[in-house]
Amino acid sequence: MNSIISLSKESFLCSLFCLLSLSLSFAQGKKYYNPLAEQAIQGRLKILDQATDYGRLPQAVKSAVREPVWFLGTNSAGQYVEFTTEADSIQVRYKVKHALNMPHMPTIGVSGVDLYARKESSFAWEWAFGQYQFKDTVTYNFNNIGSDNKRTFRLYLPLYNTVDWLEIGISSNKQLQFVRKDSKPIIVYGTSIAQGACASRPGLAWTNILGRDFENEVINLAFSGNGRLEKPLLDLIVAEDASAFILDCIPNLAITRERSEAQLDSLIRHAVSMLRTKHPNTPIILAEHSSAGTPGFQNIHTMYEYGRSSHVAASTFRQLKESGVKNLYFVPAKAFSLDVNSTVDYAHPNDIGMIKIADTYRDVLQKILK
Structure with missing residues (x-):
């Protein structure tokens, strides 16, 4: 009986060790990109190109606008990031500063992100479903989306929340390149x-x-x-x-x-x-x-x-x-x-x-x- 209990303990510890090793390997097997540091944020005023946050209003107007306008201006509504990659799995992880949802609007609308892609040869947009977790750090995993470096991805940021920080992760043996297009908005x-x-x-x-x-x-x-x-x-x-x-x-x-x-x-x-x-x-x-x-x-x-x-x-x-x-x-x-x-x-x-x-x-x- 004791030998069976001992064997069970050893099996459990071995399984736990393997899971931890896999988790560590997975984490170490990814590299993360910071779109803010790369000045890759689009969908906001040109004056904000070098801003160090995800707000929609420059600091210079904080004293000129009413307090609720400034608060709502910290929300990232309409902002997005474009990039190319041949990775078939993309992870987005980030932190937000306020309540995740509202009574009339769901969490993924208020605080979620959304991933689309378009091929060079087409004007049609495709969409990727993400597996998400809303914890202290929000994570979206977009898995098995195909491997094609001819696509330009567009990642939309939350509509009604303020992003503290955000990173985009891909496999360490893949590459990601941010894209910015000049246009009259x-x-x-x-x-x-x-x-x-x-x-x-x-x-x-x-x-x-x-x-x-x-x-x-x-x-x-x-x-x-x-x-x-x-x-x-x-x-x-x-x-x-x-x-x-x-x-x-x-x-x-x-x-x-x-x-x-x-x-x-x-x-x-x-x-x-x-x-x-x-x-x-x-x-x-x-x-x-x-x-x-x-x-x-x-x-x-x-x-x-x-x-x-x-x-x-x-x-x-x-x-x-x-x-x-x-x-x-x-x-x-x-x-x-x-x-x-x-x-x-x-x-x-x-x-x-x-x-x-x-x-x-x-x-x-x-x-x-x-």
């Missing part, structure tokens, strides 16, 4: 809807969907509850040499006791005027609230609120056009075609809604940018 200034609420994963935020339809970077300057056409943000946008500006702030500019229709009209005019001062010919796109007038919504008061601010935006647009402002475009709420299956709540689109919004802006931009 499409800049989106918006609200929670544009920041990414409530996509199930980062690649399905409408700005990221849109980015896969164009060779231009899409820069996400959207701030949940705080897209208000404010001067410090407009100053940053004006400094960019963009291919188009999208101002999608109406969801955060409701008509209230503190904001009259005349004041909203003034905000829109001021934003357009600021952009036109330095960019006389760059297309500017204004939009109504994407959920305004959605058929089937029973919440009458909410629909009235959305419709009222959208009506002001439409009226201001018409007057600006009549006054001679060129290359100014407008997207009415009906163009987004949202319905009762398109949102998770009163306004925030689910994946269906995100696709509809992205498709609408794509059609507008394809006509404008040709």
Whole structure:
């Protein structure tokens, strides 16, 4: 009996030793790359090319913007990394600073990453499913994805969390090369809807969907509850040499006791005027609230609120056009075609809604940018 117990102990210790050896060998068999150190982050303002964090706003404006704007600006929404590698397995490990999820948005949307790839010979994007663990260090393992150095990978960063550090790991006998393309970006200034609420994963935020339809970077300057056409943000946008500006702030500019229709009209005019001062010919796109007038919504008061601010935006647009402002475009709420299956709540689109919004802006931009 004692000999059997002794043998069992030896077998257990041997198995444990083998597992530890394999784990150590696996860890030692990988090498990790830091995209921030390589200045490989895309989808953010040019002024941030040499930034040492994953924020969307430069430190220089911290005292100029309101506190919630700065906080949301530390979220990595819309940012991505592109690279090539022949490795058939990729590990992404990173740490985030805040809550992993929200009541109406899942962990992989708030705090996850998302991996796509495109071959040199095709414009079609492919997607890789990752096995993930959300612990103190978040890890995504993308395994058995094929070995092809003709692909360019695009890794999207979390939509609603702040990345502390991030590394991309591959087998030590493989190579990884970061890729950066110069392009005139499409800049989106918006609200929670544009920041990414409530996509199930980062690649399905409408700005990221849109980015896969164009060779231009899409820069996400959207701030949940705080897209208000404010001067410090407009100053940053004006400094960019963009291919188009999208101002999608109406969801955060409701008509209230503190904001009259005349004041909203003034905000829109001021934003357009600021952009036109330095960019006389760059297309500017204004939009109504994407959920305004959605058929089937029973919440009458909410629909009235959305419709009222959208009506002001439409009226201001018409007057600006009549006054001679060129290359100014407008997207009415009906163009987004949202319905009762398109949102998770009163306004925030689910994946269906995100696709509809992205498709609408794509059609507008394809006509404008040709």
